Amino acid sequence: MKSNVSSVKRLGRNFAAALLHFVFASVGSAQDFPKHALTMVVPFSVGGGTDSIARDMAKLMSDRLGQPVVIENRGGAGGALGADFVAKAKADGHTLLFATSTFATNAAISLRLPYDPIKDFSPIAMIGRGPLLIVGSRQLGARTLSELITLGKTKPEGLNYCSAGEGSINHLAGELFSQKTGLSMTHVPFKGSGPATIELLAGRVDMFVATVPTILTHVHESKLPVLAVTGAKRSPLFPDVPTMAQAGVPGFEVTTWWGILAPARTSPQVIEMLNRVINDAASSETIKARLEREGADSIRMTSAGFTKELTHELKTWQAIAKTANLH
Structure with missing residues (x-):
């Protein structure tokens, strides 16, 4: 009987020790982050609008993190090549994906992507929408x-x-x-x-x-x-142009967005730290002015909020693709 009690106590101590190790390791990973330069993958070619916004964000993030944030362009397959590279990268927060709404629309019609757009990524923050x-x-x-x-x-x-x-x-x-x-x-x-x-x-x-x-x-x-x-309200750039609902087509609201994701299983503490840094950068006058020129608004969003938005949008586009027989 004593032997069984001792075994249970020993198991309890081992479990507690393992839990503490996990907690301190997670906290330590956030405290030590970033250890070196970050790579932010843009899944499109150099010189486009998305690439330009990503470079503005990279500079502001670098200033706040104290480490370089290097842009790496990996275009091809509608953004899937760059996304796949990040999905398979080490989940330590040092490799990020600068994604757009095409991340969801491309996944909605592609049944053979080498990654799962939800399971293989940890959304960090959406920075703008228009x-x-x-x-x-x-x-x-x-x-x-x-x-x-x-x-x-x-x-x-x-x-x-x-x-x-x-x-x-x-x-x-x-x-x-x-x-x-x-x-x-x-x-x-x-x-x-x-x-x-x-x-x-x-x-x-x-x-x-x-x-x-x-x-x-x-x-x-x-x-x-x-x-x-196609937004819910008129654009300041085109104040005389009606929304879809005002023009007689209700229920049609489509926006394009920009956001940053990490590989799945990245430490929640690192995700939270990056979320603060990205939201701070997106709230800067540099990014606000840049997005306004694109007809968009900057956004502050939690990781959980971005995950919810991305999941909802993917389901919406999948339903549209199914109706159109695009699968």
Whole structure:
């Protein structure tokens, strides 16, 4: 009997010691962090809007962490190559992913990704969010969203719309537009927003659900009409342009976002520390002004909040993709 009691006590002491070791190791990992330079992977090519915002964030994060934050561009497969690299990196907080809304939309149509967008990542913070724009070609002749919808219903072949590629935010937003309006629409994917915009300007495609920086210059030069914004409220950049609900298409709210994730199983203490640093950087005048030029707002968000948002958005896009038979 005494032997059994001693064994139980010994097991209890061992468990307590292991628990204390885990707690102190976790605290220690946060206190020692960062031990060296961080790598922030941008899953797109050098020079784009996402790359530029990431570099602004990296500089501000470096100032606050006391270690360099180095940008590494790993473009390809709609952002999947860069995301996969981070998913398989050491979970110590030194390798991060600078993601956009395409992280969710690409995962929504891709059933064979080498990673799980939820299980293989620890979301740290979303830094900004902004609407897209419904833009028609001048050759189409639609001056309002209702005119575009009417044209689409009267054309035997329906309308076509361009995107930056399969699985992009433009692609799935176009599919949602088709579902909400009942229009027959043909998707015309391109390798990036630049080529898509060129075809829209030439009138070879009818419509583009575009990000603000992609299209802003052409709108200011009156080369392309903006028919609606996809956010819940009007954009300060386009105060005279209605929201989708105001233009007659309720239930259509689509935003693009930027956020930072770490590999799954990264210490919660490190995630919390990085969350504070990222939120502080995103609240700086540098990032606020930069996002305002993109038609977006900076955001302060907890890791749990970002996880909830990402999970909800992925489910939403998966449902849209399923309805459109994109799987």
